[in-house]
Amino acid sequence: MIVVVVTVVILTLFLITALRQRSNCPPGPFPWPFIGNQYYLQKLSRELGGQHLAFQYLSKKYNSGILSLRLGNQDIIVVTDSKIIHEICVTEEYDGRPWNEFTKLRNMGLRKGITMNDGPEWRELRHWTVRTLRNVGFAKREMMELLVDELAIILEKLKSNNVQCIRPVIAPAVINVLWMLVTGKRPSEDLSRLQTFINLLERRAQCFDMTGGLLASFPWLRYIAPEMSGYNLLVALNNELKDFVIDTINEHKKRYIKGSEMDFIDMFLYEMYSQQDNIVFSDENLLVTLIDFFIAGTNNTAATLDILFLQMANYQDVQRKLHEEIDTVIGSRFPVIEDRVKMPFTEAILTESQRLWLVTPIIGPRRVLANTILDGYKIPKNAIILMDAYCNNMNPEFFPEPTSFKPERHILKDGTHKPHENILLFGKGKRRCPGEALARSAMFLLFVGVMQKYRLLPMPGEKFIKMELSAGLTIAPKPYEMLILPR
Secondary structure: OHHHHHHHHHHHHHHHHHHHHHOOOOOOOOOEOOOEOHHHHHHHHHHHOOHHHHHHHHHHHOOOOEEEEEEOOEEEEEEOOHHHHHHHHOOHHHOEOOOOHHHHHHOOOOOOOOOOOOOHHHHHHHHHHHHHHHHOOOOOHHHHHHHHHHHHHHHHHHHOOOEEOOHHHHHHHHHHHHHHHHHOOOOOOOHHHHHHHHHHHHHHHHHOOOOOHHHHHOOOHHHHOOOOOOHHHHHHHHHHHHHHHHHHHHHHHHHOOOOOOOOHHHHHHHHHHHOOOOOOOOHHHHHHHHHHHHHHHHHHHHHHHHHHHHHHHHOHHHHHHHHHHHHHHOOOOOOOHHHHHHOHHHHHHHHHHHHHOOOOOEEEEEEOOOOEEEOOEEEOOOOEEEEEHHHHHOOOOOOOOOOOOOHHHHEOOOOOEOOOOOOOOOOOHHHOOOOHHHHHHHHHHHHHHHHHHEEEEOOOOOOOOOOOEEEOOOEEEOOOOEEEEEO
16 A cells, blocks of 8 residues: 555656646657656657658647657657758757767767767867868779779679669678778778678667667666667677777878878878877777768668669659760760769759658757757757758758659759758758768769669569668668669
8 A cells, every 4th residue: 555655656746747847848748757758759650660750740749840758868859840950950059969878889988089979179070070081082093993993893793683682782882982081991801791890780770769769768778688778789889890990090000101191090190190189189089980980971871872773763754864964974984073063963863862761861869058948948958959850851841742752853944953952961060961072972973873884673563662661770771672774
């Protein structure tokens, strides 16, 4: 009897406290004791096909572009309204990053790097990184030679079988291109090791979401359910990445000659040795920044290309116009970066495919750096904010008939390519993706290189390839097959 009374009292106090807190918060589902909205959000995400769609549903249900959720012991603010999203992206108070169990493990316990870090050190490192990535870009002869080699491998693999799932063919090339930019060489000639990296990254993307998943909401699960919570997966990925990255850094240190910098690591070492009193250029920042590149660049670029090729098989009229532009501008030679400005329809295809199927539909998470007001609501310091870029990119005010695939919507009357000013593909503001220029260039070259030589079709007897998505930290098509024919 005493236990029952105590339980009722505790629950009553919890409900009173929760209701008081909710009176000052944006609308949202009622947070239950201990679990909050965790189970409900996961169930909704599974039923609708992704967290971004769950947020869209809740936004309509509560008739609000800003929502409040509680996930375990975390209070989360979710934003789906375009105007508020753009305001957050360019406002300094929202530039922070949370530091929960997921992000701690993801960063190996180090508040370093450019993805899950904030503050003055992060700002300096990010600015330097963006500038340096431009300097080690696709203009270099070695980089273009690598792209020619990688594209040749892709084309040869596609030639061997007319019916294929294209993602496994593309993913190793994406890793090699990314790692060549950063380290000056391919990551490994060991294909089994490459596949291990790819598998771990894909499992990580599916196991977690932008809230950090169960591990962020219930950090104690790592001790009693390390497999189910994703803890073991993160540890395995960390061990693989850390060993490989540290070996690469040590190799660079052994052969480093000042004045002969060839890649990103060399340039970082130059700053490290030249500014020994600057804590920004440390071994820890180099390690985590390289891991940032590997995690962000590999899965996202491969998934974006996978979706692009699927769209081409489904929209034959678009594919015909693409082939015409490729033939007119490039002919039979290898595509180069300079072709982009001459190929507005190709660029419009890339833009429209990402608008519809952005592989990172949730921007975030952000940590609020000071007490502030957002859409009339008081947002406390250290609150966590997630932004639904999918809702922004599907806003009919910006994009009439938003569910339709219309590349021409991104082409001006004079025939030039210009995306709508409110579209969000690589973020916005100081948290905008630092590798955006490189990602766009790599996707253009690999996409055009494949489409120059092949026609993509649904399987015989089928009119359409169904888009089935795996959703988590990112979205990606589930394995599908298409007919790949030489032109």
